[in-house]
Amino acid sequence: MTSPDRIPDTPLFDRPRANAGYALNKMAMGLSSPEGRAAFLADEDAYLDRFALTPDQRAAVKARDWAEMVRLGGNLFYILKISAVDPTPIREIGAAQAGMDLQEFLDTRLGKVTNG
Template sequence: MSHQDIHSYLAAFDDIPGTRVYTVARARQGYWINQFAMSLMKPENRARWKADEKAYLEGWNLDEDQKAAILARDYNRLLDLGGNIYFLAKIFSTDGLSFLQAVSTMTGMSVEDYQAMMLAGGRSPNGVRSIKEGN
């Protein structure tokens, strides 16, 4: 695969509605978001975070958009900025949320509706499959 082919191939992922494929570019972009999130695995870091979230974020090489998304718990924005859902789980776990509760906030659905959808087999593959083509 040529250099140009790989870029076309990766760009096609951005055409999938509601999906953010975790590419190398996203991993690079979100490196510090994910490092921050992983820091919450240590009890002493969780305590510092809970005591003063803004002050704790100052110790990380995050831009203002990243900090704002973390403070707002805007997980969809964090995914756009390169956050990895498995690392972001450290944030919502620190907040006392289950994976189910946190992910339901990303869909605009209630926890109960999201859980029912997932227990019924997940989202239907029918519907908009391409942003640019609208189908």
């Protein structure tokens, strides 16, 4: 069980959350090797089966729900390894972490106004 977060909507990566996210982080760290990346891309389900992910962690990975992965104990530095294989632009992860859609994130957080 993770501890209560002290800052609203900001998961604190403390010992309980780190312990809860161990398998998730181990899975993501496995993507550091060419073999891990190849296995993930060839059969994501089989790759995920190698790790003791909780059903919620597995669902978050499959959905590429970045904020949920962090809430479930994922360390962002490890979770970003998934985005490198996927590939998911870092700005999309930033938007998810901020609870915004990409356009709102670009407009408000990065000061970039785009027209499609």
